[in-house]
Amino acid sequence: MNKKTDIDIVIRYLEDPDNEQHKQQLNDWIQQDTANLDIFLDMKAMWQGDPLPAASAFDTQNQWLQLNATLETLPSATISAPAATTASRNTRVFQMKARYWWAAAAVLAIGLTWTWLGPGSYKTITTAQNLDSLHLPDGSMVYINAHSTVRYSRTFGKDNRHIKIDKGEAFFDVVKNDALPFTVDAPDVEVEVLGTAFNVKAAKAGVKVFVQSGKVSAAYKSNGSGKKVILTPGQEASLARHGNTIDTRFYKKNNNILAWKTRCLTFDDAPLNEVAAALSDFYNVQVNISNQQLNDKKLLATFPNMPLEEVLDIMRKTLQINITYKDNLVEIY
Known part of the structure; x- marks a missing residue:
């Protein structure tokens, strides 16, 4: 099924959630792939305007297994007419399960909003007024400030170590891997390291990169200037949004960047x-x-x-x- 059709199925249900045909179509689509549940919950949250805070420890796979177990334990004796055929009995049992499915999915949505598993190739973590931390598959740690949004590839640690910070601030403690550089993509700026500890702050005015240990490369991505800087411990670079200048300064040990x-x-x-x-x-x-x-x-x-x-x-x-x-x-x- 192509992506446009997938989206149409979800939208039709969200526009008319009481329509039995739309429920059936959505239920069939969700059953095809466990990832479809993530897509549905993501779109449902955006449709309703729900906040998407972060809790990186949420176990999506375990919740999926629990949901399936719940559906399997539903009572099957739902037919009141003794003369009902086997086919009719199976149909009505499925409809009963479908109704429980929607109730369970609604409850599960509350948990899944803590870790936003949206469509596409990235997993997104968003914080509100809380701080959070994220243990990446390669062993690296990310500490996320309040009011921040961080995304990382679903294939992170396999063929890439690419992470995005759309807004806010995060501190990265990176495990060294010479064969697979660690890159952070911020608005207009890309940061690349092999193994180090550094801080990235993406604000409206621009991006600031501070290095605690190791070496970090910070460069403009697409403005054609090709400007970049190599930062060492205690050094911070400020790169203006939509600009081409890089300002650097050294901080003494007692600073409040972190x-x-x-x-x-x-x-x-x-x-x-x-x-x-x-x-x-x-x-x-x-x-x-x-x-x-x-x-x-x-x-x-x-x-x-x-x-x-x-x-x-x-x-x-x-x-x-x-x-x-x-x-x-x-x-x-």
């Missing part, structure tokens, strides 16, 4: 504007410094996963400054 992962903010005589930027990233708030004379003030402090209100209170007392926090806006004056 604070979202370690859940700890550390400031070692950091200027106030640097503190404001770190607070904005970590707590997902807007921070404004209305009195520019305060930029000369420096902060020496460590905040291990503390609530923002407590951090701001310590800053008030330590730096002797005024701070207000309301409606996701922090004003420093």
Whole structure:
């Protein structure tokens, strides 16, 4: 069955879920291949506008087996007329199972939205306000920040080690494999490594790549500039969206690029504007410094996963400054 026909079957059911013929067609199609259940649930979630958070440990195959086991244990004595033929009995038993199928599929959809197994060649992980981690088939680890979307090939580790970050931020701890380079595809930028630990942040303004260990190549993909940079530990590259410039800088050991992962903010005589930027990233708030004379003030402090209100209170007392926090806006004056 071609893909257009497959999509038509799902859409017809979603448009008229009470239509028995559409139910039957969809049920027959799902029975043809276990992957079709993933496609249906993906399209159903998008149709209903459901959120797609991530939980990479969800065992899809096990859930499929449990669902089949449930269907097989349904009661078969569903015919009330003693004279019913064997064919009629089988038909009515199948219809009973079909109704249980839709109920079970609806319940299963709730679990599958944690790990989005959509159509195509990629498996997609999306986080909302939570952090998540992903153990890839080659042994590499991915730590995913909140409000991020990461995809990786269904054949990952076999003939490729290709992963995409559509938005947000992720830290990669990559197992070395000289024969199969590890590549990260971000908007307008491609990152390639053999074995290393690095961070990729894809924002509206552009992509930032920070290297914790090893070496990383970051390059523009399709703007024709051919520009690339080789990054070493402690170095970060900033590549503008739809641009052709690459800015690099070195960070000292105590920086907050990976604070979202370690859940700890550390400031070692950091200027106030640097503190404001770190607070904005970590707590997902807007921070404004209305009195520019305060930029000369420096902060020496460590905040291990503390609530923002407590951090701001310590800053008030330590730096002797005024701070207000309301409606996701922090004003420093």
